[in-house]
Amino acid sequence: MDAKRIAVSVVVPVYNTERYLERCLQSLAEQTLDDLEIIVVNDGSTDNSQDIIDRFMQRYVGKVYAIKQENQGLGPARNAGIDVASGEFIGFVDSDDWVDINMFAKLYEVAYAEKSDIVICDFTSVTEDTNDSWTSTGYRGLRPTPRNISDYMLGSMNPAFAWNKIFRRSLFNIAKFQSIWFEDVGTTPILVSHASKISYLPTPLYFYLHRSSAITSQKEDMRNLEIIQAWERCIHQVNKLYQWEVVYAIYYSIMTFIDYRPDFCAEYREFFNKYRWLFESNAIAQQGIKLEDALSEKQSVEEKLCTLETTLQKLESQNSELGNRNSELETTLQKSENQNSELEAALQNAAARSSELDKVLQESIARLDKAQSSLQSTEQLLMDIQTSFFWRLTKPFRIVIDSIRNLAR
Numbered sequence: 001m002d003a004k005r006i007a008v009s010v011v012v013p014v015y016n017t018e019r020y021l022e023r024c025l026q027s028l029a030e031q032t033l034d035d036l037e038i039i040v041v042n043d044g045s046t047d048n049s050q051d052i053i054d055r056f057m058q059r060y061v062g063k064v065y066a067i068k069q070e071n072q073g074l075g076p077a078r079n080a081g082i083d084v085a086s087g088e089f090i091g092f093v094d095s096d097d098w099v100d101i102n103m104f105a106k107l108y109e110v111a112y113a114e115k116s117d118i119v120i121c122d123f124t125s126v127t128e129d130t131n132d133s134w135t136s137t138g139y140r141g142l143r144p145t146p147r148n149i150s151d152y153m154l155g156s157m158n159p160a161f162a163w164n165k166i167f168r169r170s171l172f173n174i175a176k177f178q179s180i181w182f183e184d185v186g187t188t189p190i191l192v193s194h195a196s197k198i199s200y201l202p203t204p205l206y207f208y209l210h211r212s213s214a215i216t217s218q219k220e221d222m223r224n225l226e227i228i229q230a231w232e233r234c235i236h237q238v239n240k241l242y243q244w245e246v247v248y249a250i251y252y253s254i255m256t257f258i259d260y261r262p263d264f265c266a267e268y269r270e271f272f273n274k275y276r277w278l279f280e281s282n283a284i285a286q287q288g289i290k291l292e293d294a295l296s297e298k299q300s301v302e303e304k305l306c307t308l309e310t311t312l313q314k315l316e317s318q319n320s321e322l323g324n325r326n327s328e329l330e331t332t333l334q335k336s337e338n339q340n341s342e343l344e345a346a347l348q349n350a351a352a353r354s355s356e357l358d359k360v361l362q363e364s365i366a367r368l369d370k371a372q373s374s375l376q377s378t379e380q381l382l383m384d385i386q387t388s389f390f391w392r393l394t395k396p397f398r399i400v401i402d403s404i405r406n407l408a409r
Contacts, residue, residue, distance in 0.1 A: 007035035008089045008104045008166060011081030013074050014040055018047045020096040020209065025056045027098040029064065033105035038064045039081040040095075044071025049095075075177035075187075078162070082172050089166040096209050097163065103205035107166045110199045117168040117195035120152075123161075123206040138164045139200045152198050153245035156189035157234075157253040164206045167191055175237060178230065181223045185253065186230030189246055193239035224261045227253075228271050235275065247282045 010028055014021060028038050038060075040053050056064045067080050078092060089111060093099060107119045120138040127133070139146055141155035162177075162184050175190040177183040192198065218224075231250045238246040254272060258265050272279065 005035055006037050006085075006087040007108050008033060008091055009037050009039055009081070009085035009087030009169070010091045010093055010104065011078055011085065012038065012040045012093050012095055013043055013077035013081070014045055014049050014053065014095040015043045015071065015074075015077070016045045016047045016049060017095040018045075018049045018052060020098075021049055021052045024093060024095050024098050025052070025064070027101065028093065029056065029060050030101045031099075031104050032102050033108060035087075036063070036104055037085070037087060039067065039085060040064065041067045041069065041077040041081045043069060043073070043077040073179050073183075075179045075183035078183075079176045082169075082176060085169060087169060090169050090172065091166045092162045093206075094163055094208075096211060098207050098209075100205040100207075104166065106201060106203065106205065110201050111166060111168075114197065114199045116197045116199040117171060118165055118192060118198045119201060120165050120198065121201045121206065122204040123164045123208050124204045125208045125210055127210045129212070135204045137202065139202075146198070146200055149192070149195060149198060150242065150245055152192050152195075153189065153242045154248055156192045156246065157185055157249040158256070160184040160188040162188055163208075168195075171195065178233065180226040180229050181221075182227045182230050185227060186233040189234045189249060190237050190239075193242045193246065219261060220263055224257075224264050225267055227257055227261075228267065231271060235278070244282055247278055251279055251282070 012024065012028070017024075025038070025040070028036075038056075040056070042050055042053060050068065053064075053066050057066055065084070067084065069077070069080060082090060089108060091104060091107070103121070107121060110116065111119045122135055122138045124133055124135050136159075138159075138161075139152070139155060140158045141151045143151050146152055160182075165188075171191045171194060174194050175187055178186045180186065231253065234246050234250060254268055258268055261268075
């Protein structure tokens with residue numbers, strides 16, 4: 001890197017974001033702050049991200065620098081950039097996001113004018129699928145306007161993002177990023193607690209892209225438990241002058257994560273119980289809802305909801321089974337009705353045929369009776385004929401016999 005004075009070093013960790021990377025790097029290359037260097041850390045990308053990085057290095061010689069390493073995660077990638085940064089201040093930009101072209105000029109201007117160690121700005125959230133957007137504040141303390149480090153510490157985990165800030169580079173001699181999810185939560189509060197002065201610029205200068213595949217959208221991933229490591233680190237490494245403030249910030253963060261990641265409520269509760277004495281003795285935390293009561297109530301509600309959901313699922317399953325059985329019965333009934341209709345039609349046909357057969361039978365009986373009567377008449381006639389014929393035939397014999405009888409006398 002050149003030996004010229006650098007006001008701000010911007011570290012851009014990259015992992016398989018070729019789809020967004022050019023927009024990100026172009027927004028940085030066009031920054032109105034001249035004394036700026038861009039350090040792109042390729043954290044083991046397997047797509048074409050490196051080709052895009054190479055193009056920007058060639059196009060912006062002396063301004064864009066690159067580091068290539070095996071995949072280690074966002075925290076170590078940021079640390080790799082910090083290690084080679086030469087700027088008075090360091091900023092961070094995620095490779096799927098982009099910034100206003102005046103962002104670092106404005107932040108550095110405030111830092112220089114107010115002799116601040118950290119400067120915070122607002123940001124705009126944009127959804128990838130629908131392109132909806134809304135502005136979020138970078139400072140969310142208890143007071144509307146922050147007055148001192150204590151105010152910033154109370155809201156240091158809400159949010160703890162590193163990318164809407166610039167940090168004096170020397171602060172990273174105290175703490176760097178962890179190799180965990182939510183690495184910001186375990187680092188930003190510590191840096192804030194060791195700053196001599198912090199400034200807030202209520203202007204949205206950073207554009208944060210909401211992606212469905214981003215790690216913050218994976219609500220059932222076991223790495224959500226790594227937030228506990230971040231809380232633990234803050235308790236032990238924060239500037240002791242602000243111990244009470246960070247305990248309140250952790251209290252607020254626990255409450256947020258119970259809503260944000262309800263699948264891990266039991267583990268978050270266990271962490272609270274581990275440091276129960278610290279929360280119960282914290283005067284600032286006691287101004288809010290008692291965490292133990294809230295956790296118990298939340299857990300009870302979650303258990304009831306879980307039970308209700310299970311019961312509902314069983315009822316839906318039973319209803320589905322009844323629906324299937326009802327459908328089967330209706331089908332069977334329809335078949336029976338169809339068969340009954342067919343039987344009725346067959347019976348009607350049979351009755352009609354029976355009636356016809358009865359009629360034919362009656363006619364046949366009548367004809368038979370007539371035939372029998374005719375036969376009887378014919379038989380009688382035959383007998384009469386036979387008798388008449390026999391009498392005639394035997395008449396000569398009868399005359400002879402009678403003559404013989406007469407002679408015999």
